Amino acid sequence: MALARRGPVFRGRSHTAPARARSGRAGRSWRRSGVSVAALVAAVTIGISACAIGPDPGPALVPGGGGNGGQTAPASSSAPAKAPELRAPANDLPWQDCAAKVSGDYGAPAPNGLRVQCATLASPVDPDRSQTTLSLALTRITSPTTPADAAPLVLTSGTDMPSSRALLLLASGAGRSLLDKHPVVAVDRRGIPQSTPLDCLTRADRAAYADNGLTRGASEDRRIGDLASAASDAADACTETLAPDQLAFGVGAAASDLETLR
CATH class of the missing domain: 3.40.50.1820 (Alpha/Beta hydrolase fold, catalytic domain)
Known part of the structure; x- marks a missing residue:
């Protein structure tokens, strides 16, 4: 069996730079320790040959898949909670x-x-x-x-x-x-x-809304402009009148x- 030699692994940082820094010293160490390397390869080979051949079957399946020692969990006997009973109010208003x-x-x-x-x-x-x-x-x-x-x-x-x-x-x-x-x-x-x-509109604004911007002899552009102006004035007036509760x-x-x- 061919084994690929792996370099040292450094967690949390790249191992490329340290590997280059130690390349000379590590090479000399491997050459001096030829016997030790051979023994290490033999030990790894023996360990691999002792393993079972074929795919790992993985852990045994648990019947039911729900725990409880493979037993099916008993059905819950608790009934759903009932809605509270509707009653007449204890404190009524002065009708x-x-x-x-x-x-x-x-x-x-x-x-x-x-x-x-x-x-x-x-x-x-x-x-x-x-x-x-x-x-x-x-x-x-x-x-x-x-x-x-x-x-x-x-x-x-x-x-x-x-x-x-x-x-x-x-x-x-x-x-x-x-x-x-x-x-x-x-x-x-x-x-x-x-x-x-809510009452924050002027009479002029109300009239513009009621008439839909129509006045005698008014063109379409003027009608649109009058409605837009009334809407803008009303928005400003209502914001000032209702502040700080204008969103309530x-x-x-x-x-x-x-x-x-x-």
């Missing part, structure tokens, strides 16, 4: 009847035979850093058969439509049967007129309001 107000706000009749109530909830503007609170408008509708100990369902519709209006439509339509099992509470999104409205009216802040209600 007041407001069917006439809600009906007048949206120009829609209040659903017959149902009780419409309103309340307000103080919620932190920024729960992480602000001690200032804002007021959220809540609307609750129940039926005569709604259980007193039933957990309320919360309705939120975003910014396109006030949640209180969506609840009014729900109770007047197919969702009326839901009220026989649970009261439904609508949370109007912060920043809309019902819940701490997004989806994350609205979600924190639901946690406050919870």
Whole structure:
């Protein structure tokens, strides 16, 4: 068997330079120790010939592959955790009847035979850093058969439509049967007129938005310029008015309001 002689190995640094530095001295050492080299080669050859011929079969496979002495692990008998039971809130808000107000706000009749109530909830503007609170408008509708100990369902519709209006439509339509099992509470999104409205636009800006930039005799370029100018002015005004909480009216802040209600 032919053996390839390997030079010394240096960990953590290149072994090329030290090998050249010692080449003369190492060569003389190998020549003087011819007998020792021959003995070393013979010992290595004997050691190799004593090894088994053929590929190493490797360690024996473990039946099951999952440990435990090759035995299959017993199936878990623990059942998944049950969801917590929904209950009526221990501390309720001071609800007041407001069917006439809600009906007048949206120009829609209040659903017959149902009780419409309103309340307000103080919620932190920024729960992480602000001690200032804002007021959220809540609307609750129940039926005569709604259980007193039933957990309320919360309705939120975003910014396109006030949640209180969506609840009014729900109770007047197919969702009326839901009220026989649970009261439904609508949370109007912060920043809309019902819940701490954002009001930082001038009359001129509002007029430009309402008219879509159209004025008598205005060209298309002027119309685009008027809208762009109104948008820029509104952005600057709202930033100054709402600072330092100008970013506290997004989806994350609205979600924190639901946690406050919870």
